[in-house]
Amino acid sequence: MSESTLAAVLWDMDGTLVDTEPYWMAAEAVLVERFGGTWSHEQALRLVGLGLEDSARIFQDAGVQMGIHDIVDHLTDDVMVQLATKGVPFRPGAQELLASLRAAGIKTGLVTMSLRRMAQTVVDLMSAHTFDVVVAGDDATRPKPFPDPYLQACAVLGVDSRATVAIEDSPNGLRSAVASGAAVIGVPHMVSITGAGAHAVWPTLAGRTAQDVVRFHSGHVQSVSPHSPGDTR
Template sequence: MNDTGIDAVLFDMDGTLFDSERIWDVSLAELAHELGGELSPTARQLLVGSNLLRTVRIVQDDLGTDEDDQRLATWLLDRTCALFAAGVPWRPGARSLVESVRARGIPTALVTTSYRALVDVTLAQIPAGMFEFSVCGDEVEHPKPHPEPYLTAAAALGVDPGHGIAIEDSLNGITSAVRAGCLTVAVPEEPGTLSGSHGAVVLALEEVTVDRLAGLLTGRRHDEPEGVWR
């Protein structure tokens, strides 16, 4: 038990806790080069929070190619794993947020579209025990934006999703968490990258504290949200 009223905090990985989208920029650009083209900025934005097979299909649609999706997905996964192994940096304020959540006795889980291979490479670089459970994109039948990943994490922790908080950065992730019933806080890397809130509270990552999260959850329960919903 803890004194916050928060049963669990469920964190997305790429772009939320870790500055890994920059790494994906490299592997995706290399994939596009292998296919003889260059990924458009519009397509790159669509890939944020996307699962692996959908990612390679978007890349191919953008470039007008029609290679084997599974082969390209394997290539992209292997290349990105190699890049992750060189070091995946935390986003500013992310590690201290996770540590403060843990210090207050709140269970945590990692809920990501990335495959287990990438998650294991990332988890090997941080202290053990920061997350009690992790759900990966290749471990669910329906990845984000379906609610299954967040429902799976909540069930594993033994909590009601409505008593938990999801921290996300992408539209696919926000949609998944909101559909699961979580109070969802969006922390996009760049202001204005989300067009509307899509049911989430939008904050800068540096603004997120345990007490603020507790206030938001209490406010929702009383239908009087604390802070600005936008």
């Protein structure tokens, strides 16, 4: 495989693959209010893409009198109930792009800060063999924005991170993917990703195919090559 060959596409989950952020925000507000506090939309937005344990510490500071792991489990359970009752809201174009990648023979991975049991719930509601690897929040040696989750996915897949494309919607996720060495596409959703380092920004995944991702990766590799005359993306 040459350096410019795309070996795998790695996906964030919440906000990128599925629009579960409103479910998380609803669960957070109920939890904080249960302990007599208030939780604003602006506060919730600051947690988008943050590791669950880091988020739990913020809830403790907001007055939630529970242990870190108890908070993580409570919020995860709440979101999973919402998934079961309201359904899985996939982001526009996400399932179609995944199908296109699979048809093209390109490996795919899910890299999320949600717990594995929640990630597996989402994966189980999709077509069989959608992802070749799942790295969840309780698998990561360090959470996003550290590069560890993406590097762990690459290690399992047996690929060089430079031969991968990562798709993310949050600043923390983007920083994690960029630090891993992947070529990174930002697909903004609930928060601004300006200045987070995305190598390209796609307003939506709707209408995108494997060919678009391959073309982006090839252009990125050429743009960072010491022999490249410039960015051809």
